[in-house]
Structures are given as C-alpha cells and as structure tokens.
Amino acid sequence: MPVKPKAYQLIKKELDSANVVLVAVSKTKSVEDILELYNLGHRDFGENYVQEMTEKAARLPKDIRWHFIGHLQSNKVKLIAPFVQLIHGVDSLKLLKEINKEAEKNNRVIDCLLQIHIAQEETKFGLDEEELDSILKEFVDLKMENVRVIGLMGMASFIENIDLIRREFRNLKEIFRRLMTHDSRLTTLSMGMSSDYKIAIGEGSSMVRIGSLLFGEREKK
Numbered sequence: 109m110p111v112k113p114k115a116y117q118l119i120k121k122e123l124d125s126a127n128v129v130l131v132a133v134s135k136t137k138s139v140e141d142i143l144e145l146y147n148l149g150h151r152d153f154g155e156n157y158v159q160e161m162t163e164k165a166a167r168l169p170k171d172i173r174w175h176f177i178g179h180l181q182s183n184k185v186k187l188i189a190p191f192v193q194l195i196h197g198v199d200s201l202k203l204l205k206e207i208n209k210e211a212e213k214n215n216r217v218i219d220c221l222l223q224i225h226i227a228q229e230e231t232k233f234g235l236d237e238e239e240l241d242s243i244l245k246e247f248v249d250l251k252m253e254n255v256r257v258i259g260l261m262g263m264a265s266f267i268e269n270i271d272l273i274r275r276e277f278r279n280l281k282e283i284f285r286r287l288m289t290h291d292s293r294l295t296t297l298s299m300g301m302s303s304d305y306k307i308a309i310g311e312g313s314s315m316v317r318i319g320s321l322l323f324g325e326r327e328k329k
C-alpha cells in the first residue's frame with residue numbers, strides 16, 4: 109500500500125489548526141515509505157516494536173523524532189534509550205525506573221506518558237486511576253532525574269460506537285485535567301488514531317497517532 113501524500117497534507121493542516129501534534133505511525137512500513145513523509149517535512153514517527161524502530165532509526169535521518177507507542181519490556185529499554193523522543197505506553201513503576209537508569213547512562217532526560225486503561229475491552233494495557241496515583245506518588249518520592257512524565261496516553265475501544273468512544277476519551281481528559289491541577293508542567297495527552305482521531309480532538313487531545321490513513325492499510329499478520 110502506497111503512502112498517501114494528499115491525505116497527509118489534509119490531516120496535517122487540520123491538526124495544525126487545532127494545535128495537535130501528529131505522530132505518523134510507521135510500524136510494518138518501509139524506510140522508503142517513511143522517507144516519503146520525511147521529504148514532505150514530517151519528523152514525528154511512531155513504532156511499536158523495539159527492534160523495528162532501532163533498525164529504522166539507524167538507516168534514517170537523525171533529526172527524526174521517534175515515538176515508542178507499543179508495550180515496552182524493561183529489558184529492551186536500553187536499545188531505544190540513546191535516541192527515543194517520547195515513550196507513550198508506560199504502565200509500571202518498574203519500567204519508569206528502568207527508563208531512568210538507561211537515560212542516565214546516555215546522559216539524557218527521556219519524556220514519558222503514562223498509559224491509562226480507558227477502553228471497555230479487558231485486553232488492553234494500561235493503568236486504572238488508583239494505580240496511576242500510586243505510581244505518580246512513588247515517582248515523585250523517588251526523585252528520578254532522568255525521566256520526565258509529561259502526560260497521559262490512552263486507547264479507546266475498537267468499536268463503531270461513537271458515543272462510547274467519546275465517553276472514553278472524555279474520561280481520559282478528565283483524569284488529565286485532575287493531574288494538571290497538581291502539576292502544571294504536564295503538556296501532552298496522546299489519544300486518537302486513524303478511526304477515532306476526530307473524536308479525540310473534539311475531546312481535547314494534544315497528540316494523535318495515525319498510521320493507516322497516511323501509509324495505507326497494514327498487512328494482516
């Protein structure tokens with residue numbers, strides 16, 4: 109499936125006018141496909157497998173901002189710590205500690221988002237509000253210097269019920285608002301993908317992760 113430059117221009121314009129950051133999700137797509145968007149001026153790309161992201165980063169321009177959007181295992185943090193821009197799916201204190209350790213080795217401060225479970229489905233990763241509060245408390249107490257929690261990430265249910273999706277995003281925005289009252293440095297709410305990004309923007313998303321609308325459908329595994 110080819111890259112869709114027209115769709116890219118339209119979506120980019122729509123997001124720019126709403127002040128929303130576009131992360132182009134390039135998982136399973138080739139470095140040539142990524143370069144096509146790069147040559148249109150795009151710099152933020154999202155991947156959800158460590159090895160795939162690392163291999164692509166090695167072959168592509170160094171000014172690309174790589175977003176890790178998948179489920180990250182602690183033992184793989186060291187592979188992306190030298191270059192990753194933002195880790196979207198952090199869901200445990202153990203992982204935050206590991207990111208802090210590897211960031212320190214690389215003399216970096218790595219930005220992270222905590223993933224909140226907002227969907228009806230049982231299978232998705234993420235924290236509930238109670239777990240979120242306890243992780244944040246311990247995070248503050250531990251004074252990690254090489255990791256910054258800059259916001260939240262969430263995925264809505266994969267269904268066509270627009271009202272339900274809207275309620276899930278609204279719930280995430282509410283949680284984000286509540287945290288902002290304690291920490292005004294929070295900047296980023298990553299919610300919305302190809303099928304639901306318009307709803308997410310309506311509910312106050314500041315960053316969307318869009319793959320298939322830009323790169324075409326992915327091959328089913």
Ligand SMILES: *Cc1c(COP(=O)(O)O)cnc(C)c1O
Binds near residue numbers: 177
């Ligand atoms: C694959 C993926 C996306 C993008 O999905 P599309 O439906 O192709 O836009 C967004 N977020 C996460 C976490 C993903 O894994």
